Amino acid sequence: MLTITRRPGxxxxxxxxxxxxxxxxTGTTVRVGITAPRERxxxxxxxxxxxxxxxxxxxxxDPERLGELKPPAG
Amino acid sequence: xxxxxxxxxxxxxxxxxxxLIEFPDxxxxxxGSRFALLSREGNGAFSWxxxxxxxxxxLPVTDPFAFFPDYEVRxxxxxxxxxxxxxxxxxxxxxxxxxxxxxxxxxxxxxxxxLVSRRVGHQVLNExxxxxxxxxxxxxxxxxxx
Numbered sequence: 001m002l003t004i005t006r007r008p009g010x011x012x013x014x015x016x017x018x019x020x021x022x023x024x025x026t027g028t029t030v031r032v033g034i035t036a037p038r039e040r041x042x043x044x045x046x047x048x049x050x051x052x053x054x055x056x057x058x059x060x061x062d063p064e065r066l067g068e069l070k071p072p073a074g
Numbered sequence: 075x076x077x078x079x080x081x082x083x084x085x086x087x088x089x090x091x092x093x094l095i096e097f098p099d100x101x102x103x104x105x106g107s108r109f110a111l112l113s114r115e116g117n118g119a120f121s122w123x124x125x126x127x128x129x130x131x132x133l134p135v136t137d138p139f140a141f142f143p144d145y146e147v148r149x150x151x152x153x154x155x156x157x158x159x160x161x162x163x164x165x166x167x168x169x170x171x172x173x174x175x176x177x178x179x180x181x182x183x184x185x186x187x188x189l190v191s192r193r194v195g196h197q198v199l200n201e202x203x204x205x206x207x208x209x210x211x212x213x214x215x216x217x218x219x220x
Contacts, residue, residue, distance in 0.1 A: 038152065038156050039156055040156075041099060041156070047199060048103065049103075050185075050206050051103065051183070051185065051186040051197075052102055054170070054206050054207065055102055055103055055104045055170065055183075055186075056104055058133045058172050058183070059104060059131060059133045061133070061171070061172075061173040063084065065173045065174075066118075066120045066122075066134050066171075
């Protein structure tokens with residue numbers, strides 16, 4: 001992992017189009033500003049992880065628990 | 075033109091165009107790009123989103139409003155701009171189902187619903203308070219179903 005030391009107001013470029021700015025540091029809390037193209041999805045990691053795990057668990061479902069299926073009528 | 079899908083769970087399926095949904099960004103953490111919405115025999119509550127190219131990737135989904143009539147989906151302006159859906163009320167909403175051994179333990183992911191508009195789908199993070207694992211029966215209880 002790349003580790004970079006920054007001060008409030010300083011920025012990091014990820015590629016040419018994502019800018020991460022350290023907005024403010026108070027005690028143990030860091031406020032980060034992110035500027036990225038609108039198609040980039042930006043999540044808090046713990047939220048993303050919770051949804052990823054839930055999606056994976058849902059994808060393990062056994063059809064027998066949910067009844068018989070048929071493709072929708074054309 | 076119907077699409078042939080080789081599903082690990084359901085075998086070979088002929089899926090009409092109307093049942094295909096494009097997911098430009100896939101589902102969070104599991105990907106996929108094009109899913110077929112498969113409905114159940116009869117009028118069951120659950121459907122499946124079956125990835126077209128990845129036969130082993132399928133998730134059960136349902137209409138969350140059928141269980142939680144007061145369910146609300148709010149998305150941030152940035153998310154609305156990203157997915158091109160200004161108002162979730164104008165989109166179809168699907169909730170991913172977590173199936174368990176017993177129906178009593180089924181839950182819906184109300185935190186990360188899927189919005190579908192003009193056969194394009196996006197899984198979004200709900201800005202309204204919602205659980206990633208809302209018990210299905212909690213919704214049925216609040217409806218006071220007979």
